[in-house]
Amino acid sequence: MTSHVAADLHARFALAQEVARGAGAVALAHFNAREQLVIETKADPQDVVSAADREVEALIRARIATAFSSDSVLGEEYGVSPGASDYTWVVDPIDGTSPFLNGMPTWCVSIAVLRGEEIVIGVIYVPCADETYAAAAGMGATLNGKTLKLDATRTIRNAVTGIGANHHVSPATVASIIEKLLDAGGSFIRNGSGALMLAYVAAGRLVGYYEPYMHAWDCMAGYCLVKEAGGWHHPFPVTGDGLTKGSPVLAAATGAVSDLRQIAGL
Structure with a gap:
């Protein structure tokens, strides 16, 4: 630079x-x-x-x-x-x-x-x-x-995952995500703010966060935080009209990435 x-x-x-x-x-x-x-x-x-x-x-x-x-x-x-x-x-x-x-x-x-x-x-x-x-x-x-700095020993089984939902996603889809997470030994919260739950991932309070459809203004700051804290995030489309449309959002500490990608199908 x-x-x-x-x-x-x-x-x-x-x-x-x-x-x-x-x-x-x-x-x-x-x-x-x-x-x-x-x-x-x-x-x-x-x-x-x-x-x-x-x-x-x-x-x-x-x-x-x-x-x-x-x-x-x-x-x-x-x-x-x-x-x-x-x-x-x-x-x-x-x-x-x-x-x-x-x-x-x-x-x-x-x-x-x-x-x-x-x-x-x-x-x-x-x-x-x-x-x-x-x-x-x-x-x-x-x-x-x-x-x-994120702890690589934290997984969906020994920490909590954040899950998001909104009217863009069917109730059946959300129910399936939660069922898969619980079946895998995880637990979840939803607090009404996707941005805040992504910040919690960066702080190690949550091990990951998944929402099937979010906008750029909900996730971009959280994505930067998670990446700089040593975590991983799913790419968000930023070219063309990608920035103004919704996309799946997933961010996690390294120990939860594979499980949450499987649950999310990403």
């Missing part, structure tokens, strides 16, 4: 962390006054969005535009803003909107950066826990400044 490229990466990494925490503070204020939020449904009654999601994404986009006006931005609420540089920011202002609106703490702000086709930055901030997960290519992963 040239010094120029390294400087570009460091500058964006610093901004991603700063913006995630600032956006998280705004989201937390909404969370603490959530009875006043206007809530809308999207394609499905369980797929909800609030004014907080839109306000937080607008704040993040404004900060990026001020600092790096030539970068592209892809966000869950406002889609793609094309740019001229090699960098693309991928943003989920509040991942886990359902827990957020129902008063549960398992939601987060997720910010990733691509350089070309490579995920080079991943930052996930969890306001209710004041936890900052941060990773950049070649720099490792940290949680509140402490280095994260």
